[in-house]
Amino acid sequence: MMAAVKSRKANWGEHEIGFLVSECADNSDVLTGKHEGSEGGGEKDKARFWKETAERVNSMCGVGRTVEEVTKKWKDLKSKTKKKEQGRRRTMRLTGGGGPVDPLKDWEEKIVSVIPVGGCARQTGSVPVM
Numbered sequence: 001m002m003a004a005v006k007s008r009k010a011n012w013g014e015h016e017i018g019f020l021v022s023e024c025a026d027n028s029d030v031l032t033g034k035h036e037g038s039e040g041g042g043e044k045d046k047a048r049f050w051k052e053t054a055e056r057v058n059s060m061c062g063v064g065r066t067v068e069e070v071t072k073k074w075k076d077l078k079s080k081t082k083k084k085e086q087g088r089r090r091t092m093r094l095t096g097g098g099g100p101v102d103p104l105k106d107w108e109e110k111i112v113s114v115i116p117v118g119g120c121a122r123q124t125g126s127v128p129v130m
Contacts, residue, residue, distance in 0.1 A: 009063050012073060014107075016061055021107040023053050024074050025114045081111040 012020075024031060030049050033042055054070040065073075084104070091098040104112065 009065065009069075010061070013061065016057055017073075017077065018107045019060060020053065020057060020070065020074060021077065021110050023056070025110045028114050077107075078111055078115055081108045082115055084108065085112050 027049055030042075030045050033045075050067045050071055054065060054067045057065055057070055081104075084102075085108075088101045088104075091101050
């Protein structure tokens with residue numbers, strides 16, 4: 001029996017990535033907001049946002065990306081950008097100012113403005129003395 005050959009979809013273009021990042025940054029309150037009670041209003045808003053965003057991305061490129069593919073792309077972009085920014089900050093803290101750092105792309109700057117990049121760093125706080 002011959003298995004069906006699964007063809008790959010086209011890679012994400014810069015225009016698609018820029019659009020996705022803009023949509024997610026502009027609607028970060030929907031994506032990171034508190035869920036409304038037991039009715040799941042927040043989850044419904046998220047689901048509606050991702051469905052509409054996937055439709056808009058598909059209308060731009062015509063590739064036919066699913067909601068799952070769009071949400072995965074957003075998570076991957078956030079993760080990679082966060083790691084890149086943490087590496088840049090680490091390099092800049094080195095003795096002598098570190099070496100040259102790669103500049104962030106416009107859409108990476110937008111992601112950094114939305115996500116807490118320093119949130120993964122170990123927090124060293126002092127205990128208040130009374």
